[in-house]
Amino acid sequence: MFDRDLWGEIFQSISKNKLRSILSGFTIAFAILIFTLLFGISNGLQNTFSSSFVNNTPNAIYIYSGRTSIPYKGNKSGKRIRLSNKEMNYLKRHNKNKIDHISAQVFKNFNVTYQDKKNSYSITAAQPASQFIETFKLSKGRFINIPDINQKEKIAVIGRLVKEDLFKTKNAVGKYINLQGISFKIVGIFNKEGDDNAERIIYIPLSTAQVLYANNDYVDQINLTYNKNMSYPQVEAFSKSIEDQLKEILVVSPKDQGAIRVRNNAEAVKETNMIMMVLTLLIFFIGFGTLIAGIVGISNIMIYVVSERNKELGVRKVLGASPKSIVALILLESITITSIAGYVGILIGIGSVNLIGNSLEQYFITNPTVDTSIIIGAMITLVISGCIAGYVPAKRASKIKPIVALRDE
Template structure:
C-alpha cells in the first residue's frame, strides 16, 4: 500500500545526502548507458551485414567466365571461355532438382539513355524473369519482365527507381519510351532494390532482345541462379563445386584453373557470415553481462557504504520504536527508487545517443545502431533486482544491531 509519509521521508533522506544519492545513481545510469551503447553498436553491425545480404538472394550463385591460365588437352593457356545458349540447357538438364531460379545475363555498360531533354548513362541487363528474385528487386510500379516478352523479343524495359528520378523527375515513367543507344524501349515497370542506390540504377530488358542486338552469335556474359532452399549449406557448396567441375569439363578447362570459370556461391559467404555473427553476438553478450556485473558490484558496494554510514541514524530510529521490518523496507525502497530512476535516465541517454550518432557511425560500417526495448528493459530490471538485493542484505544486518551499539558507532 502507498505510504505517503514513508515516501516523504525517503525524499528527505535523499535530498539531505545529495552526493551519496548522485554517486549511486551515476553508477547505475552509466551501467545502463554503456550496456545500451554496446548493444546498439552490435545491432548496427548486424544491420550492415543484413543490408549486404539484401543485395542478392542468400541462396544465389553467379557464374562468370574468364581466360584460361593453364594449357589443357593440347589447348594453350590464355584462351577466353565464352558461354553460349547451350550452356543454359546443359546446366538446367544436369541440375534440374538443385536449381530453383535460373537466368542467363548479358550486360552492356555505359549505355546512353535519353528521354526528351534528359539523358544519362546506365548499365542495361538482358535477363529472364527469374532474375528478379536473384536481385531481390521489388516492383514499385507496373511489372517486371515476363516469358511472353522473352518469346516476342519485345523492346520493353523495367527500370530502377533512381533511373526514373533521373530522367522523369516527379513524373511516372510507366508507359513512356526511353531511347537506349538509339533504340526505343517502352517502360513497363519501375523497381526498387534493398541493395541500395547502385542497384536502383540498372535497366532490365528481355534477354532475347538484348542478345539479338548485341550478341548475334548466341553469346552470354554470365549466369545467375538460385539453388533449392531445402539444400543445407554443405549440400549447396557441394552442388556449386560439382557445377564448376562439369562446366570445366564441357569447356576443356584444367580442373586446377581458378580463372577460366568462376562460380560465386553465396552459401559460402552465408556460412562465414553466420559464424561471424554468432561470434559477434557472444562477444557483445559477454561485454554486456560484464557491464551489468560491474554495475551490480558498484551498487552493492555503495549500498554497504550507505548502510554503514547510517548506523547511528538507524540506532536512533530503533530507540524511538522503529521495527527491523520498517528499517529494512525503508532502505530497500530507497534502493529500488534510485536504481529504477537512474536506470531509466541511463536508458534515455543511451537511446538518444544512438539516434544522434546514427548517421556519423555509418561511415564506420555501423548502420542504424539501435537496441530492442525488451533488452534494455530486461537489463534495467536485472539492475533493479540487484539493487534490491544489494540494499536488503546490509539493511537486514543493520536492523539486527542493538540501539546502544548503533549509537556508539564511530
C-alpha cells in the same frame, strides 16, 4: 508500500544525503549507459553485415567465365572461355531438382534518350527469373516475361532513378526510350532498397539483346538460386558440381582455377553469421562485465550507506520501529534511487545512440538501434541486485541493539 509517511521519509533521506544518493545513482546510470551504447554499436555492425545481402538472395550462386590458365586437350593457356545459352540450359536440365530459378545475363552500357533528355545507363539483358534472384521490387508495371523472351520483344524495365532522370514526375510506363538507335517500350519501374546504382539500370529481354546488339548467344554471367532446404555441405558440393559440369562441356582442365568461377552466397552468409555470433558474444561478455561492475559498485555503496546510518537506525528502534520497517525503508530507498538512475541512464544511452548514429557509418556501423526490452531487463537486474545488496546489511543492522547502534562511531 503505499504509506505516504514512509515515502516522505524516503525522499527526505535522499534529499538530505545528496552526495550519497548521487554516487549510488551514478553507478547505475553509468552501467546502463555503457550497456546501451554497446548494444547499439553491436546492432549497427549487424545491420552493416546484413545489408550485404539486401540486393541478392542468400541462396544465390553466380557463375562467371574467364581465361584458361592451364593447357588442356588442345586448348592453349590464356584462351577466352565464353558462356552461352547452351551452358545455362544444360545446367537447368541436369540440376532441375536443385535449382529454383536460373537466368543468364549480358551487360552493356548505352546512351539512352527520351525526347530532349539523354544519359548513359547500364543495360542488363536478362530473363524473367532475374526478378527473383536479385530481389528488387516493382513499383509499377511488370518485369520481363516468357512471351517477351520468345518473341524477342523490345520492352524495358527501368530503375527508379532512370525514371526520375528522364521523366521527372511524369508517368513512364507505356512511353518509349531509345537505346542505341532502337526504340524500347517501358513496361515497368523497379527499386532496390539501399542501392542507388542498381536503380540506374535498365533491364531488357536477353533474347532481344542477343539478336540486336551481339548476333550471338553468348552471355556474361549465369545466376541461379538453389533449394533453400539444402544444407551448407550440400550447397558447397552443388557449387563444385556446377563448376565440374561446365569445365567438362567447355573442355577446361579440372585443375584450372581461372576459366570458370562459381561464387555462392552460402559461404558469405556462413562467414557473416560466424562474425555476427562472435561479435554478439563479445558484446554480451563486455555488457555482462559492465553489469557486474555496476552490481559490485552498488553493493559496496549499500554496505557503506547502511553502516553510515547505524545511529539513525538505533534511534528508530528506540522510538519503536520494527526490524521489518527498517529493512523496508532501506530497500525502498535503494529501489527508488536505482530505478530513477536506471531510467536516466536509458534516456541518455538511447539519446546518445540516436545522436551519433549517422556519424558512425564511416566505421561500418549502420543505423545503430537498441532493443528497449534488453535494456529494461538489464536495469531490472541492477535494481534487483541493489535490493539484494542492500538487504543483507539492512537485515544485519535491524538486529543491532539500540544501545550498540547509538554508540557506533
